[in-house]
Amino acid sequence: MNELNKDSATRLEVGEEGDGQRIDNFLLRIAKGVPKSHIYRILRSGEVRVNKGRVGADHRLQSGDVVRVPPIRTAQPSQAVHVPPRQFAAMFEDEHMIVLDKPAGVAVHGGSGVSFGVIEQLRRARPEARFMELAHRLDRETSGLLIVVKKRSALTRLHDMFRGGDINKRYLALVKGRWTNMLQHVRLPLHKHLTGEGERRVSVSSEGKEAHSVVRLVARWENFSLVEVELRTGRTHQIRVHLAHLGFPIAGDEKYGDFALNRELQKAGLKRMFLHAAKLRFVHPATGEEVALEAGLPPELRSFVERLDHNEMREYGKAL
Numbered sequence: 628m629n630e631l632n633k634d635s636a637t638r639l640e641v642g643e644e645g646d647g648q649r650i651d652n653f654l655l656r657i658a659k660g661v662p663k664s665h666i667y668r669i670l671r672s673g674e675v676r677v678n679k680g681r682v683g684a685d686h687r688l689q690s691g692d693v694v695r696v697p698p699i700r701t702a703q704p705s706q707a708v709h710v711p712p713r714q715f716a717a718m719f720e721d722e723h724m725i726v727l728d729k730p731a732g733v734a735v736h737g738g739s740g741v742s743f744g745v746i747e748q749l750r751r752a753r754p755e756a757r758f759m760e761l762a763h764r765l766d767r768e769t770s771g772l773l774i775v776v777k778k779r780s781a782l783t784r785l786h787d788m789f790r791g792g793d794i795n796k797r798y799l800a801l802v803k804g805r806w807t808n809m810l811q812h813v814r815l816p817l818h819k820h821l822t823g824e825g826e827r828r829v830s831v832s833s834e835g836k837e838a839h840s841v842v843r844l845v846a847r848w849e850n851f852s853l854v855e856v857e858l859r860t861g862r863t864h865q866i867r868v869h870l871a872h873l874g875f876p877i878a879g880d881e882k883y884g885d886f887a888l889n890r891e892l893q894k895a896g897l898k899r900m901f902l903h904a905a906k907l908r909f910v911h912p913a914t915g916e917e918v919a920l921e922a923g924l925p926p927e928l929r930s931f932v933e934r935l936d937h938n939e940m941r942e943y944g945k946a947l
Contacts, residue, residue: 629656633700638693644758646690647783650682652674658699669697670721708742712752715745718920723781723913724762724774725749730924731770731899735761749775763789765862768881771904772797772922784912789861795908796858798866799845799924801901801932802875803885805853806844813840814867817862828882829864831872838862840869846932848939851878853932866902877902897931 631637645653654666654675673681674697677688688694692947719726727745729735746761753759762774762785776782788794818835822828839859843870846853852875856866864883870876871883879889908919924932 631696631699633698637696637699639696641688641690641692641694642757643690643797644779645688645692646779647682648688648779649686650677650686650688650694651689653694654696658696661699665699667814669699688925693816704920708737710743710747710751713748714752715749718772718922719918723778723911723946724785726918726920727775729765729770729773729904730925731927732857734767735764736771736915741767745773746775759774762786765904766864766867766902768879768900769798769856769902769904770922770925770928772907772920773904774907777914781839781912785909788909788912791908792859793909795906796904798856798858799903799905799928800856800870801848801878801928802852802854802870803845803888804852804875805849806842806854806875808842809844813842813873814838815869815872817865817868819863827863829862829868832870836860836862838869840865842870847933848935850891850934850939895931897927899927901928901931903928921930 639657641653651666651670654670655661655663658666659937665686669675670682670684675682676695677686677692679695713725715729717725718728729745734741736744746759750756750759756777758777758779760776762776762782767771774785776785785794815831815838816833816835817829817838818832819829820825828941838858841857841859843855843856843857844852845907854870856870858865867877867880867883871880876884877900878892879886879897880902881889881900884900903924904922905924906919906921908915908917911918923929
């Protein structure tokens with residue numbers, strides 16, 4: 628793709644990687660370092676043209692379209708961040724997508740104080756890839772299954788499936804306390820807001836959006852419970868906030884957890900949040916075949932469960 632010109636308009640032909648993409652997202656992708664507010668300003672003013680016509684921010688591009696972009700100043704090379712290439716353990720891969728087993732402590736993308744994440748490192752490790760995008764997100768502290776797509780058509784289809792609730796996602800979480808119900812539906816609306824310090828937080832509020840989690844008991848000890856949480860909606864921090872609001876904060880959660888308990892857990896060897904994206908089931912966006920994947924608990928979480936088994940009597944259980 629041609630570089631944008633800061634002195635005169637640039638005309639770009641949309642390739643396969645842009646087919647089906649919204650024009651605002653297309654511009655945000657090619658104009659690295661340009662504030663979102665500026666992108667939307669040039670769209671509203673009509674300075675951006677597709678095939679010589681004005682378009683709205685939600686206009687979807689097609690392969691072969693010609694996009695006129697006005698003079699625009701992008702981030703200078705001196706501001707570019709060095710991104711080390713990195714491959715991640717792949718649970719599934721074909722020409723349409725990769726499903727990774729993301730380690731905890733790695734952001735899925737750069738931003739919010741993080742210079743780079745999984746997607747930037749994967750692009751650096753695979754420079755031959757023409758297209759590579761995240762199909763969804765995982766919190767930085769959460770480990771487990773993450774879908775990365777290689778084709779725009781697969782991304783569009785998967786986004787439709789996520790919105791329609793057609794992708795089954797299940798997580799394992801260790802919580803403080805004794806969870807009693809073998810199966811419980813949690814329907815509590817969630818509202819995003821900023822704290823006085825400018826940090827993003829989510830809380831249960833009637834002003835929020837509908838959020839639905841299904842919680843199943845896996846194992847229970849004297850002071851802790853291991854639960855499997857199925858997401859029926861995909862709100863920010865949904866599992867963490869739902870469980871904390873019910874009085875069962877996730878072990879090691881530094882935003883919504885029991886901070887005194889977390890300090891004790893650190894001493895006991897649990898140095899991360901105990902939340903793991905363990906299972907994914909969906910219909911392949913290209914072949915129509917069912918894809919069912921499972922990522923076992925990473926060693927640091929499994930070893931903590933084994934210590935609980937050794938120190939406390941387990942009341943319920945099944946193979947992890």
